[in-house]
Amino acid sequence: MHFAPTDVSLTRRTALRLGGAAWLTSLATHLARKAEAAEEARSHPPAQSLIMLWMAGGPSQLETFDPHPGRRIAADTRAIETPVRGVQLAEGLEQVAERLDSIALLRSLVSKEGDHERGTYLVKTGYRPDPTAVHPAIGAICCHELPAAGTDIPRHVSILPGEWPARGGYLGDEYDAFKAGDPGDKIADVSARVSHPRYEQRLADLNVLEEGFARGRRAATEATLHRAKVREARRMMTSQQLAAFDVEAESAELRAAYGETPFGRGCLAARRLVEVGVRCIEVTLSGWDSHANNHEIHARQKQVLDPALATLIADLKQRGLWDTTLVVCGGEFGRTPSVNRLGGRDHWPHGFSMALAGGAVRGGTVVGATDPEGGRDVENPIEIADVHATLLSALGIDPAKELISPAGRPLKLADGQPIAAVLR
Amino acid sequence: MWAKNLLFLTVCTVALGALVASVRPAIDSRPRPAVAVPGDSVRAAAARVDAALARRWQALDVQPAEAADDLLVARRMSLALHGTIPSLEDIRHFENLPAERRVDTWLAELLADRRYADYVAERLARAYVGVENGPFLLFRRRRFVAWLADQLAENQPYDRIVEHLIADSGLWTDTPAVNFVTVTINPGDENKPDANRLAARVARAFLGVRLDCAECHDHPFADWQQSDFEGLAAFFGGTQQGLRGIRDVPGEFEVENRQTGEVSAVPPGVPFGADWLPGEGTRRQQLAGWVTHPANRPFAREAVNRAWAMLFGRPLVEPIDDIPTEGERPEVLEILADDFVEHGYDWRRLLEVIASTRAFRLDSAVAGDADLDDAARALHEDNWAAFPVTRLRPEQVIGAVLQSASLATIDYDSNIVVRAARAIGQNEFVERYGDRGADEFDDRGGTIPQSLLMMNGQIVFDKTKDDLLANAATQIAVLAPDDETAIETALLCVLSRRPTPREADYFAERLAGTTGNKRKDRLGDLYWSLLNTTEFSWNH
Numbered sequence: 001m002h003f004a005p006t007d008v009s010l011t012r013r014t015a016l017r018l019g020g021a022a023w024l025t026s027l028a029t030h031l032a033r034k035a036e037a038a039e040e041a042r043s044h045p046p047a048q049s050l051i052m053l054w055m056a057g058g059p060s061q062l063e064t065f066d067p068h069p070g071r072r073i074a075a076d077t078r079a080i081e082t083p084v085r086g087v088q089l090a091e092g093l094e095q096v097a098e099r100l101d102s103i104a105l106l107r108s109l110v111s112k113e114g115d116h117e118r119g120t121y122l123v124k125t126g127y128r129p130d131p132t133a134v135h136p137a138i139g140a141i142c143c144h145e146l147p148a149a150g151t152d153i154p155r156h157v158s159i160l161p162g163e164w165p166a167r168g169g170y171l172g173d174e175y176d177a178f179k180a181g182d183p184g185d186k187i188a189d190v191s192a193r194v195s196h197p198r199y200e201q202r203l204a205d206l207n208v209l210e211e212g213f214a215r216g217r218r219a220a221t222e223a224t225l226h227r228a229k230v231r232e233a234r235r236m237m238t239s240q241q242l243a244a245f246d247v248e249a250e251s252a253e254l255r256a257a258y259g260e261t262p263f264g265r266g267c268l269a270a271r272r273l274v275e276v277g278v279r280c281i282e283v284t285l286s287g288w289d290s291h292a293n294n295h296e297i298h299a300r301q302k303q304v305l306d307p308a309l310a311t312l313i314a315d316l317k318q319r320g321l322w323d324t325t326l327v328v329c330g331g332e333f334g335r336t337p338s339v340n341r342l343g344g345r346d347h348w349p350h351g352f353s354m355a356l357a358g359g360a361v362r363g364g365t366v367v368g369a370t371d372p373e374g375g376r377d378v379e380n381p382i383e384i385a386d387v388h389a390t391l392l393s394a395l396g397i398d399p400a401k402e403l404i405s406p407a408g409r410p411l412k413l414a415d416g417q418p419i420a421a422v423l424r
Numbered sequence: 425m426w427a428k429n430l431l432f433l434t435v436c437t438v439a440l441g442a443l444v445a446s447v448r449p450a451i452d453s454r455p456r457p458a459v460a461v462p463g464d465s466v467r468a469a470a471a472r473v474d475a476a477l478a479r480r481w482q483a484l485d486v487q488p489a490e491a492a493d494d495l496l497v498a499r500r501m502s503l504a505l506h507g508t509i510p511s512l513e514d515i516r517h518f519e520n521l522p523a524e525r526r527v528d529t530w531l532a533e534l535l536a537d538r539r540y541a542d543y544v545a546e547r548l549a550r551a552y553v554g555v556e557n558g559p560f561l562l563f564r565r566r567r568f569v570a571w572l573a574d575q576l577a578e579n580q581p582y583d584r585i586v587e588h589l590i591a592d593s594g595l596w597t598d599t600p601a602v603n604f605v606t607v608t609i610n611p612g613d614e615n616k617p618d619a620n621r622l623a624a625r626v627a628r629a630f631l632g633v634r635l636d637c638a639e640c641h642d643h644p645f646a647d648w649q650q651s652d653f654e655g656l657a658a659f660f661g662g663t664q665q666g667l668r669g670i671r672d673v674p675g676e677f678e679v680e681n682r683q684t685g686e687v688s689a690v691p692p693g694v695p696f697g698a699d700w701l702p703g704e705g706t707r708r709q710q711l712a713g714w715v716t717h718p719a720n721r722p723f724a725r726e727a728v729n730r731a732w733a734m735l736f737g738r739p740l741v742e743p744i745d746d747i748p749t750e751g752e753r754p755e756v757l758e759i760l761a762d763d764f765v766e767h768g769y770d771w772r773r774l775l776e777v778i779a780s781t782r783a784f785r786l787d788s789a790v791a792g793d794a795d796l797d798d799a800a801r802a803l804h805e806d807n808w809a810a811f812p813v814t815r816l817r818p819e820q821v822i823g824a825v826l827q828s829a830s831l832a833t834i835d836y837d838s839n840i841v842v843r844a845a846r847a848i849g850q851n852e853f854v855e856r857y858g859d860r861g862a863d864e865f866d867d868r869g870g871t872i873p874q875s876l877l878m879m880n881g882q883i884v885f886d887k888t889k890d891d892l893l894a895n896a897a898t899q900i901a902v903l904a905p906d907d908e909t910a911i912e913t914a915l916l917c918v919l920s921r922r923p924t925p926r927e928a929d930y931f932a933e934r935l936a937g938t939t940g941n942k943r944k945d946r947l948g949d950l951y952w953s954l955l956n957t958t959e960f961s962w963n964h
Binding site: 114115117131132154172173174176178179188189190191192193194198201202205206208209210212213214215216217218219220221223224225226227229230232233234236237406407 | 554556559610621624625628634743746787788789790791793794796801812813815856858869870871872873874875876877879880881885924926927930931934945949950952953954956957958959961962964
């Protein structure tokens with residue numbers, strides 16, 4: 001609590017030296033924990049990348065991964081068989097169903113956040129909104145814990161960012177996801193607006209102005225990182241790796257398989273970004289918030305999701321990226337078992353689903369179950385923090401590692417336990 | 425064809441008028457309000473702060489920076505109070521004022537302008553209700569900010585404003601202060617305001633104490649207990665949302681023990697100064713009376729720390745809402761808190777006093793900076809011996825980009841088209857630049873997307889391209905009588921200063937002999953380089 005001025009400046013200087021977020025000191029206990037974690041290490045090597053398919057608006061578990069065919073709460077939604085015995089998906093996910101032996105389903109997620117913004121915060125960061133600290137999204141944690149050399153483009157990317165894309169939180173804005181639109185369009189702000197020689201001249205002119213300003217402010221201007229970021233931006237503009245966003249380079253056949261939709265192209269771009277070393281790619285499919293006409297809305301959404309998710313899995317396998325890439329598919333909450341007068345389902349955080357795949361994830365497993373009658377009690381309830389702990393450990397990151405928040409409070413990377421059943 | 429020619433002529437006349445007016449220092453084209461410059465009492469308070477800092481510099485053997493150029497001080501004031509930079513027109517007006525009191529006059533003019541109330545209200549609102557959209561239908565952020573701006577424009581005492589926030593009852597639409605309460609309503613939870621979130625907010629925003637940690641356990645560093653937190657929350661225990669809006673009903677505030685699950689009733693209670701609690705009123709009115717009691721120093725300190733941070737870009741005590749209630753605190757904080765209470769929580773006066781201190785008017789550059797070691801530099805920074813270099817907020821950056829492209833001041837008198845373009849451009853830019861939300865004084869470096877946005881983004885492109893009607897760069901290229909004037913005008917518009925001899929020579933060479941489109945391009949290039957400097961995007 002007592003922040004003597006010198007303490008504050010020390011932290012600021014340290015930040016300067018190490019480039020941004022270095023005031024986050026891991027506790028000494030971390031080393032001990034790491035040793036423990038290594039002992040009980042799973043047989044599967046850690047994944048290198050994470051693809052988060054974000055279903056913004058809150059998809060209905062009943063119309064996706066957790067159907068209850070024939071029950072009142074199904075409201076006539078039918079189910080289809082999968083290669084995993086006794087496990088069904090809702091109709092409309094036929095292609096995904098065929099690959100269910102590669103996917104683990106979590107069917108008993110529970111949360112207390114029924115608001116879109118707060119729910120999104122919880123599911124993306126693993127923590128409930130809390131005024132004492134802005135928590136980093138899991139992609140930001142990956143980038144912070146697994147630095148990668150040789151990547152000129154941002155290692156945390158959000159394709160089709162919705163209203164609340166993944167943020168760096170207390171790790172710093174440099175860990176925010178880089179926002180990119182439909183990969184069918186040009187990436188915004190990475191192309192020079194004037195000819196190459198004129199651009200270079202502008203940068204040379206800029207240097208003259210910068211040198212003048214730095215006089216008498218050498219340390220202060222270095223601490224801003226402004227000039228460093230201009231250089232990095234320039235490197236990114238001219239990087240070959242930017243081509244990873246260009247899905248036109250893929251065959252027409254493959255593009256068609258993903259689906260000629262912004263989301264389909266986003267999933268394809270995600271695979272290409274993984275290949276050039278990007279750590280975490282979030283691809284958003286908005287439009288699940290079906291307070292009215294739930295079934296029609298979900299049918300339409302599934303036409304986009306089904307080919308994209310199924311093809312992503314097949315493509316990652318075909319490219320040899322399956323063992324090193326994690327895929328997650330889910331949204332901020334589920335939807336009510338009862339259907340309202342407008343044929344809609346409302347927000348329901350008391351039992352919803354998420355799909356995990358790739359890396360160390362054990363395909364074909366199902367954890368938890370919701371009440372077929374639509375009650376709030378679920379079998380084997382899973383907290384969002386447990387999902388985060390699971391993903392982090394599959395990435396070779398110790399979820400119990402603590403970072404010190406700016407308010408001086410030690411915070412675990414994920415405040416939950418890995419779900420052993422879904423990991424190999 | 426004739427229409428085109430006529431249009432061109434009109435454009436030239438308009439732009440020429442503006443440029444001529446701005447180039448000739450004798451003309452000030454717009455009416456300025458008659459303002460009273462800060463008086464002796466403000467100067468005396470600022471002098472007490474100066475004396476305290478001077479003693480500290482002497483004791484620590486720190487050599488403070490030189491005084492900053494007047495124009496640079498004017499720029500800092502505009503950024504802090506209006507969220508933008510002075511226009512060329514403003515600069516001409518400023519330089520036309522008597523030198524010995526032009527900075528004070530400028531400060532008074534900024535505070536008398538409605539843009540001050542609107543901008544500062546938005547920043548204060550972040551501390552009061554955050555930046556979330558809040559519960560749909562039950563929370564009206566814009567109404568809240570507009571109400572707050574009205575209070576600031578009338579210079580209502582700060583303690584009165586806070587009393588409204590904590591204790592007002594009624595509908596969020598016609599009693600906008602209650603949005604402070606309604607923002608915490610969790611839809612689905614019987615539409616009841618969240619007493620815990622309210623207690624945490626009151627502690628942080630009005631007492632400078634992060635009591636939130638004590639929601640779950642005792643504060644790790646301070647003398648705050650979990651029971652203190654529950655006692656504060658209990659003041660909101662009977663607050664409900666009904667048909668007629670927010671109101672208070674009798675009833676016990678119940679708390680569930682996290683370990684045992686036992687539920688027990690908790691009476692309202694304050695962590696210190698129980699004598700200050702008024703004997704009557706609703707629970708919320710009692711809490712408001714206690715928070716704003718003249719003896720409650722944490723309340724005054726929090727306001728001072730926030731006002732200082734708005735002007736300097738960095739609070740006196742970091743983090744901004746965690747000020748020690750016991751032990752050592754900066755002397756300057758105490759001097760200003762005393763002055764704030766003595767003068768009836770006069771928020772505008774507080775800003776005037778801080779902006780009148782020597783520290784606020786020091787240069788950010790330090791002679792021999794390269795020879796200072798880390799420890800020496802830290803002494804400088806920590807003791808306000810040089811003005812801190814801090815990152816501008818996104819809306820300050822976009823405000824400055826748009827203003828720099830216009831020779832005339834963009835304000836409420838501006839053409840409606842200009843204002844609409846500004847509002848739209850602003851939202852998109854802020855979105856892409858990245859808003860830091862409620863944590864507005866975190867010390868952070870720039871990011872790659874920010875650089876890309878400034879280097880290649882649509883707005884900077886639009887504002888630097890060949891456009892005689894809309895862009896100062898083109899207007900300067902066409903209308904400035906010579907290279908020297910062109911360069912000086914561009915620097916004044918973007919950086920609020922004149923070029924150094926080195927810059928003047930360098931850019932004169934770049935402009936020499938150019939005419940027509942080539943000259944317009946060169947001015948566009950110069951604007952691009954100026955907008956992409958550290959100097960432009962960082963307060964200094």
